[in-house]
Amino acid sequence: MQAFTQLTAVAAPLFRANVDTDIIIPSREIRGVGKQGLAEGLFAGWRYREIGGREPDPDFVLNRPEFRETKILLTGENFGCGSSREHAVWALAEYGIRAIIAPSFAPIFENNCVRNGVLPARLPSAAIESLIAGLEAGRTGRELTVDLEACEVRGADGCIHAFSIDKEARQMLLVGADAIDLTLRHRDEIEAFLDRDRQLRPWVYLQGERDERP
Amino acid sequence: MSAAAPLSLLDKLWLSHLVRELPGGTALLAIDRVMLHERTGSVALRGLAASGRPVLDPRRAFCTMDHVVDTRPGRGDATLMPGGEAFISATRAATREAGIRLFDVDDPDQGIVHVISPELGIVLPGLTLVCPDSHTCTQGAFGALAWGIGSTEAEHALATGTLRMRRPRSVRVTLTGAVGAGVTAKDLALTLITRYGADGGSGAVLEFCGPAVTAMDMAQRMTLCNMATEFAAVSALIAPDERTLDWLQGRRYAPVGETWERAVNAWRQLASDPEARFDAEWSLDATEVAPMVTWGTSPEQAVAVHAAVPLEPRPGRPTESYRRALHYMGLQPGQPLAGLPLDAAFIGSCTNSRLEDLRSAASVLRGRRIAPGLRAICVPGSTRVRREAEAEGLHEVFLAAGFEWREAGCSMCFFAGGEHFGTRERVISSTNRNFESRQGPATRTHLASPETVAASAVAGCITDPRPLLN
Numbered sequence: 001m002q003a004f005t006q007l008t009a010v011a012a013p014l015f016r017a018n019v020d021t022d023i024i025i026p027s028r029e030i031r032g033v034g035k036q037g038l039a040e041g042l043f044a045g046w047r048y049r050e051i052g053g054r055e056p057d058p059d060f061v062l063n064r065p066e067f068r069e070t071k072i073l074l075t076g077e078n079f080g081c082g083s084s085r086e087h088a089v090w091a092l093a094e095y096g097i098r099a100i101i102a103p104s105f106a107p108i109f110e111n112n113c114v115r116n117g118v119l120p121a122r123l124p125s126a127a128i129e130s131l132i133a134g135l136e137a138g139r140t141g142r143e144l145t146v147d148l149e150a151c152e153v154r155g156a157d158g159c160i161h162a163f164s165i166d167k168e169a170r171q172m173l174l175v176g177a178d179a180i181d182l183t184l185r186h187r188d189e190i191e192a193f194l195d196r197d198r199q200l201r202p203w204v205y206l207q208g209e210r211d212e213r214p
Numbered sequence: 215m216s217a218a219a220p221l222s223l224l225d226k227l228w229l230s231h232l233v234r235e236l237p238g239g240t241a242l243l244a245i246d247r248v249m250l251h252e253r254t255g256s257v258a259l260r261g262l263a264a265s266g267r268p269v270l271d272p273r274r275a276f277c278t279m280d281h282v283v284d285t286r287p288g289r290g291d292a293t294l295m296p297g298g299e300a301f302i303s304a305t306r307a308a309t310r311e312a313g314i315r316l317f318d319v320d321d322p323d324q325g326i327v328h329v330i331s332p333e334l335g336i337v338l339p340g341l342t343l344v345c346p347d348s349h350t351c352t353q354g355a356f357g358a359l360a361w362g363i364g365s366t367e368a369e370h371a372l373a374t375g376t377l378r379m380r381r382p383r384s385v386r387v388t389l390t391g392a393v394g395a396g397v398t399a400k401d402l403a404l405t406l407i408t409r410y411g412a413d414g415g416s417g418a419v420l421e422f423c424g425p426a427v428t429a430m431d432m433a434q435r436m437t438l439c440n441m442a443t444e445f446a447a448v449s450a451l452i453a454p455d456e457r458t459l460d461w462l463q464g465r466r467y468a469p470v471g472e473t474w475e476r477a478v479n480a481w482r483q484l485a486s487d488p489e490a491r492f493d494a495e496w497s498l499d500a501t502e503v504a505p506m507v508t509w510g511t512s513p514e515q516a517v518a519v520h521a522a523v524p525l526e527p528r529p530g531r532p533t534e535s536y537r538r539a540l541h542y543m544g545l546q547p548g549q550p551l552a553g554l555p556l557d558a559a560f561i562g563s564c565t566n567s568r569l570e571d572l573r574s575a576a577s578v579l580r581g582r583r584i585a586p587g588l589r590a591i592c593v594p595g596s597t598r599v600r601r602e603a604e605a606e607g608l609h610e611v612f613l614a615a616g617f618e619w620r621e622a623g624c625s626m627c628f629f630a631g632g633e634h635f636g637t638r639e640r641v642i643s644s645t646n647r648n649f650e651s652r653q654g655p656a657t658r659t660h661l662a663s664p665e666t667v668a669a670s671a672v673a674g675c676i677t678d679p680r681p682l683l684n
Contacts, residue, residue: 031297083347206467208273
C-alpha cells in the first residue's frame, strides 16, 4: 500500500453533509469484478450533465478548471455514508484523491480509506468552512498542505489547523502497512485463542459437510 | 476492568472475542462468521487468491447471490446489470476454489444475505459476524456483534480469522411504551434517525431495549437493527430472549442436542448487567410514533406521514444539503407529504422483505387494487420467504392487487439485477436508502413501512395506512 506522509496539492470544496457512497460511485458504474476502471464513474451523477452520459457538467467543482488537479477534498459531515462498497475509495484513489478532510466519516468508509492509502482527516466544520472560503477566494492559490506526521492542514496564507485521526490508522498510513501482514505476526496467539474457544463455545466451529442436514 | 465490574452486552461480546490488545488502542478481535455476496465478496475472494493467502476456516464462511442476480420470474444467470454475469461466475469459481458454501442462484436457500443468515442459523447469539455489506447490523437482532466492512477487511477476516478494531462506543436506546396499530419498527427507526441525525450513532454500537423492543417479533427486531447503519453506527444489538431462542432452534447451522443446551446456557448470560455503563443513553416513547415517510435524500429527512416538508434545514447542516434535497425531490418547504402522487411502489430489501412484512402488506392489499398506471413490485427477501408466502397464498393477494411477484434478491433497492425506476419517477419504497439516483436515474424515493407502501400503492399517492388496516 502507498504510504502517506505529506502532500501539497489542489484542494476542492464539496461542502455537503452525508455524501453517500452511491453518490461517490453509483452502482451502475461498477462494471467489473475488480478494483480498477472506476475513476470515470466517480461522482458520475454530479459530474456529468446526464445520468449515464459523459459530458462534464461545468458547474461541478471537479470540472472547474482551477480544480482540475484536485488531490484533496474538503467536505461535510458523515462523508462516505451508506453502502460499504470499497469501490468508492478505489474510485477516489484512481481519480487521484489522496486525502479527504471532513468533520466526520462513516465508519466503514473511513476504514476502507486507511486500507487503501487514502487519508481521512477529521477537522471541525468551522475550520473546513474557513479553508473553503480561502480556496474559493483563490488569492493564495488553490493548494493546501496535509501533513500526517504533524497532523496539520496548512494553507498557503499561513493558516494552520490540527486534524485528528485514529492512532493506528495514522501509523498504517505513514508506513503504508499491509494489515494482514501485521496481523499474521500474531498467528500463534490466534491459534491459541481458537484452541481455548473450541472448548468454550464448540457450537461456533462448524464441521462443513456434516452440518448440511436438512 | 475488574471481574466484578458490571458489563454491557457489547462489553461481553468484545471480551469473549478479544485475542489481544494492539498498540495504538485497537484490538485483535476473533471473527466467528464471514458472510459474502457476489458484488463485494467476489472482489474479496479474488484479492485473497491473488495474494496467495488461504481462507483460514472456509467452514465458517458462507456466500450468497443477491446483489447482482436478476429477480424476474424464471431467472437464470443472465442479468440486466452491465457485466453482471461476470460477478456471478467469478463468485461461483472463487467460492468453489476456497471451499466456501455458496447459496447459488437456483439454491432453495438463496436470498438476501441478512435474510438467509438468520434463516439458516448461521448467525447465533454471542457470535461475531462480518460481511462486506453495510446492513450486516441487521443480524445484531440475535445478540450477535455483526457489522459491515469493506472488501479488503473481508480479506483480512477470511485470511486471519480476526479483524483489527477499536472498541466502539456504546449507546443504549430505550424504547418505552407500545406502538399503535399500523406503526412498525421501520417507523421507530426513521423517527430515531430523524431525531439523532444520520451521523448520530457514528462509531457506536446501539443496544436497543425496553418494552417496545421486547414486544417485537424477530422480523421487527431485524428491521430496527437493519437501519442502524443509517445513523452511521457500527452496529446494533438486541439481547437474546426466549423469543430469539425459539426462533433459532432447529435452524440448519444452529447447534443440536447437548451442544444446544450448553449454548443456551451461555446465551442466557448475554444481557447488559443492570449497572452497566453506556457512553450515551437515548430514549423514545413508541406510543408517540406515527407512520413515517422520508421527504429528502437522506434517511434523517423523514416526517410523520400526515406532516409536511420542514421549513428549514436541520440545525447544523449546510443549507445547500437541504436545498439540494428539495430540488432533487421536486418539493417545496411546507408541502404536505400525504397526497403526493406516485409512479411506483416497491416492497423488498434486507429491511422489509421477510414473511411478516409480506403478511402486513398483504393485509392492506387483500381485496384491493393498486391505483391505475402505478407500477408495484414485491420481492421476497429469500427463496424460503417466497416459498412460505406462496404456501399461505400471499402471492395471490399481491398479484390480484396488481403487484409483480418476484424471485428473491436485493432487486430495485439499488439497481441490483440492473433494474431501476424511471427518471424523476416518484417511488414509495420499503427499503433503507433514499439517496440520489439509488433506485434509478433521478428517481425520487420515499422510504416507508411495508404497510404504508401498500396503502400508498392502492391510493396512488402517499397515504397513512391506518384507515386501510384490515
